[in-house]
Amino acid sequence: MLSKIKLLEAILHNWPAKALSVGCAIVLFVFYQTSTLEERFFSVPLLVEGSGTMVPTSQYPKMIRVTLRGNANSIYPIINSDIETFIDIGGASEKGTRHFPVQVRKKGTALGVETGVSALEIAVDPMEITIELDTRLSMFVNVVPKIQGEVAAGFELTRKTLNPSRIRTEGPEGLVRRYTELSTEVIDLEGRAADFTVITRVVNPDPLIALQGESIIEFYGEVRPVLIIRSFTAVPVGGRNLEEGLRFAEPPECGELRLEGPQNALEAWNPEGNVFVDCAGITQPGEYDLPLQFSLPAHCRVLGTVAEASALAALNRTETEEGQAAVNEMSLQIHVTIVASQAAARKEG
Numbered sequence: 001m002l003s004k005i006k007l008l009e010a011i012l013h014n015w016p017a018k019a020l021s022v023g024c025a026i027v028l029f030v031f032y033q034t035s036t037l038e039e040r041f042f043s044v045p046l047l048v049e050g051s052g053t054m055v056p057t058s059q060y061p062k063m064i065r066v067t068l069r070g071n072a073n074s075i076y077p078i079i080n081s082d083i084e085t086f087i088d089i090g091g092a093s094e095k096g097t098r099h100f101p102v103q104v105r106k107k108g109t110a111l112g113v114e115t116g117v118s119a120l121e122i123a124v125d126p127m128e129i130t131i132e133l134d135t136r137l138s139m140f141v142n143v144v145p146k147i148q149g150e151v152a153a154g155f156e157l158t159r160k161t162l163n164p165s166r167i168r169t170e171g172p173e174g175l176v177r178r179y180t181e182l183s184t185e186v187i188d189l190e191g192r193a194a195d196f197t198v199i200t201r202v203v204n205p206d207p208l209i210a211l212q213g214e215s216i217i218e219f220y221g222e223v224r225p226v227l228i229i230r231s232f233t234a235v236p237v238g239g240r241n242l243e244e245g246l247r248f249a250e251p252p253e254c255g256e257l258r259l260e261g262p263q264n265a266l267e268a269w270n271p272e273g274n275v276f277v278d279c280a281g282i283t284q285p286g287e288y289d290l291p292l293q294f295s296l297p298a299h300c301r302v303l304g305t306v307a308e309a310s311a312l313a314a315l316n317r318t319e320t321e322e323g324q325a326a327v328n329e330m331s332l333q334i335h336v337t338i339v340a341s342q343a344a345a346r347k348e349g
Helices: 002-012 015-035 263-268
Strands: 038-049 054-056 063-070 083-088 096-101 103-106 120-125 128-148 155-163 166-172 181-188 196-201 210-212 216-225 227-236 238-240 246-248 253-262 275-278 288-291 293-295 301-307 312-317 333-339 346-348
Touching: 054 166, 063 083, 083 096, 103 120, 128 155, 181 196, 181 216, 216 263, 227 263, 253 263, 275 288
Parallel strands: 038 083, 128 181, 238 275, 288 333, 293 346
Antiparallel strands: 038 063, 054 128, 063 120, 083 103, 096 128, 128 166, 155 216, 166 210, 196 216, 227 253, 246 312, 253 301, 275 293, 312 333
16 A cells, blocks of 8 residues: 555656656657658549529639648548538528538548548638529520531522420529520531531530530431522524424524523523424424423423414425425425423423
């Protein structure tokens, strides 16, 4: 019993000095441990969490600077993405400016590292975020194509469709109501001369607005030749299948010819040799009513003709190879009436 008392007296003897010595030792230990720690810096995205009725309506820092401090063996194996920073706005219920602390969440490689003076310290900058909140709103808006360039000469874009033609947006009410339609990425028409399909995307006009669902859009364009109406005057009319020994006394002529068709085709078309009457079956001189016929490019049609009153051509016999007398001297003529009605005209080729 005496020895225990002596031991206690020995411990308490000059105890302030002893306590000061122990305190100094602890401070020196902590200082040593702290001075040997290393630091690592990187930035991670700031997440805004909370499924309430409020959403941010003002810009805020998208990245947060993270400082890891600890032993090299503790901080360097940690993958950046295993440190998440976030603010929780789920508890907010009114519009206005609010302040939220930046919180840290560890996962993956950061979970096995203990925090403490000698293990791992995590600091963030900034530590608090100030944002303005507005009511969450979701609505559908129309999608419109953003087109540039011109189709090939002689063609036009006659129809365009988008699938889907509407998309749902979600975000702060003030911003969402500002955009009643959204455009696609640029769709180039330059030089196109046929129908085409392009896969494009909807352009998000503001990062605070979320596009719900699939933002990929299919654009279909229908390209057709430009149709024009072209008139030809004093069109010569040829004769086909004219029996040997017969000829026109006067070359027949169509006063005016009006055609409708693709611009490129009609601009390149020459009526000479392509407007004619079929004389097959005519074996004797005389007057005949023969329909006008046409050799036209594809997708062209005759709108009408105006035949001159004198468009009666005489077929006269010519001298045969056997040396018979020419019928011309006997004044035997066959008149051909050129009919210029739409019902009588028909296409060839």
